[in-house]
Amino acid sequence: MTMGVLFALAAGLMWGLVFVGPVMLADYPAVLLSFGRYLAFGLIALPLAWLDRANLRQLSRADWVEALKLALVGNVVYYLFLSSAIQRAGAPLPTMIIGTLPVVIATCANIRNAERDGKLPWRRLAPSLALIAIGIGLVNQAEWAALRHDPEADVGRYALGALLAIGAVVCWTWYPLRNADWLRAHPDRSPRSWATAQGVATLPLAVVGFAATWGWFEATGAPWAMPFGPRPESFIALMVAMGLLSSWLGTLCWNEASQRLPTNLAGQLIVFETLSALAYAFVLRGQWPGAFTLAGIALLIAGVAWALRVEPEPVAAEGHPN
Secondary structure (H helix, E strand, O other): OOOHHHHHHHHHHHHHHHHHHHHHOOOOOHHHHHHHHHHHHHHHHHHHHHHHHHHOOOOHHHHHHHHHHHHHHHHHHHHHHHHHHHHOOOOHHHHHHOOOOHHHHHHHHHHHHHHHHHHHHHHHHHHHHHHHHHHHEEEEEHHHHHHHHHOOOOOHEEEEEEEHHHHHHHHHHHHHHHHHHHHHHOOOOOOHHHHHHHHHHHHHHHHHHHHHHHHHHHHOOOOOOOOOOOOOOHHHHHHHHHHHHHHHHHHHHHHHHHHHHOOOHHHHHHHHHHHHHHHHHHHHOOOOHHHHHHHHHHHHHHHHHHHHHOOOEEEOOOOOOO
């Protein structure tokens, strides 16, 4: 349990970096950020795949198809939604919408995987979920108050950002549940190898997407300096950093956590991603979070700590009616 929590914390620290990328490269289109990040991830995964080729050979065709599905939904589509949301609504609002993931995933997992992981009693899980939900609400309240005092705020743009962030939540509710299914069904397989396999599966998707984006810009006469935009050094450095740390290392740490923790508890630990992203966002802003934000963060942490005290109860098998 302790090692699983530490791996989940490390994954959250790595994943929090992806929320600041669209802020640091605000002049870049979201589609280029998404395909650029996963092009870097795929290229980084190639030498790792060569070093781990013995384990990767054990993967069946069905395993590679599963890795491709996870790469498409959990990587490319998810980050396309998220980066688009951040560029339209700023970092804190999408971060807190993504922050509902612990509640959403824990709830879905508690319904979906009760027979495998045991069922977390709703009466004992409810205080944890309530603390997390209230904490998210407090941070959202602080951000909306700031928006109301901004004369240049575009409500429609923020609303679109919120909708795109909800799309990201849908993608990343599906991803950890599906990924955990594979990992728990293959306890003899290396989480490191599975992270690398997803990177290899991501590469063709990223290559096709990056090439299609380049072709679209050329066909429409978009004033954009391809392949790396107006700030190539910053773009390449940030894509490589996110590809290595957020994509490969973050996925590796999450896979390690997923093999050690029940899915319904692991889902709540995604709150570490939210906390990390908020910390990075406020560092970029150069300001300390306000009282409501700090109170919300404290409640998020308290909710996770409460959840870790709740142990799953085995689901009794129903007897045959005859």
